[in-house]
Amino acid sequence: MAKRKAISLMSGGLDSTLATKIILDQGIEVIGLFLESPFGCKENVEEVAKHLGIKLRIVDKGMAFVELIRNPKYGYGKNINPCIDCRIYMFHIAQRVMEEEGADFIITGEVLGQRPMSQRRDAMDIIDRDSETEGLILRPLSAKHNLPTLAETSGWVDREKLLDIQGRSRSEQLKWAQSLELKAYTAPGGGCLLTDVNFSARLHQFFEQHENPTMTEVRLLRYGRHFDLSDGSHLVIGRNAEENDHLQKISKEDVAKDNMTLFRPYFSGPMAVLSGKNTPDAAILEEAAKLIANYAKKNLVDTQVIEVKRGETATRITVRFPPAAQTEALPVLH
Numbered sequence: 001m002a003k004r005k006a007i008s009l010m011s012g013g014l015d016s017t018l019a020t021k022i023i024l025d026q027g028i029e030v031i032g033l034f035l036e037s038p039f040g041c042k043e044n045v046e047e048v049a050k051h052l053g054i055k056l057r058i059v060d061k062g063m064a065f066v067e068l069i070r071n072p073k074y075g076y077g078k079n080i081n082p083c084i085d086c087r088i089y090m091f092h093i094a095q096r097v098m099e100e101e102g103a104d105f106i107i108t109g110e111v112l113g114q115r116p117m118s119q120r121r122d123a124m125d126i127i128d129r130d131s132e133t134e135g136l137i138l139r140p141l142s143a144k145h146n147l148p149t150l151a152e153t154s155g156w157v158d159r160e161k162l163l164d165i166q167g168r169s170r171s172e173q174l175k176w177a178q179s180l181e182l183k184a185y186t187a188p189g190g191g192c193l194l195t196d197v198n199f200s201a202r203l204h205q206f207f208e209q210h211e212n213p214t215m216t217e218v219r220l221l222r223y224g225r226h227f228d229l230s231d232g233s234h235l236v237i238g239r240n241a242e243e244n245d246h247l248q249k250i251s252k253e254d255v256a257k258d259n260m261t262l263f264r265p266y267f268s269g270p271m272a273v274l275s276g277k278n279t280p281d282a283a284i285l286e287e288a289a290k291l292i293a294n295y296a297k298k299n300l301v302d303t304q305v306i307e308v309k310r311g312e313t314a315t316r317i318t319v320r321f322p323p324a325a326q327t328e329a330l331p332v333l334h
């Protein structure tokens, strides 16, 4: 009999790692699927997949996900997390990948009662119904609290070897992880930025101010200080070396295509990115350069040189201290 195949929705965390291992140990071929959000990081999902010895597919959640957050059918959790809509969206993608890979079912690390919004019994039923995946989703950690799924009724998976965990404590999972010698997963407690109160405030305000944002602008939201300039363009200034690297990396393609402007201080100081509908004129570039100088180290002289890069062209602007202060357009992240 041909080996059965499952798609595992993986986050790199303990629960999805354990769920994957339990199904692998039943002789099922598992392909990991990581859905990358513009607001999240890959954690160590690649390392986890390597540790488990499985193939990993990484699929971008895309702009449709951003629009879903703006207007979720089932509303938000405590912050701007639209968990029910998010799971429905993820299950749709997982089902598409399942068909592409010729797989038979989908597994997740969900635990009944663990998360208040999406892991309640009624919410799980809605998610399965609206994503049209009823019977296809096997949740190995809580399987014994759920009705048998296709994988169990077809005899591909032995239901007796599945678990009956429920609730918020991770102690059972940690015991299993230890006994199965699982490594590389991210320790429980981290999380999705959409559940963060500061980031939620920033994203709500961003949605109010930007009707048609680009994906680069959305990705830049995770970092830096944000300012609106007088022509309506938007400036992001990195707060430390790590943020500077992210700004440079995220905007690289758009800067090369002439869609954005990158500022590098000539000496030490923050990196910044300017985005807007119009090509910035000299006055706007100067306005931006002054703001950047505000966050740069003061030199022995009373001026700061800022380099401006757009496409292949780089120019330099000299601004004088003390530069003008301006209120930040979006709430600061802590």
Ligand code: SF4
Pocket (backbone or CB within 6 Å): 081, 082, 083, 084, 086, 087, 118, 192, 193, 194, 195
């Ligand atoms: S916590 Fe974030 S990633 Fe998880 S379901 Fe909610 S919105 Fe989606």
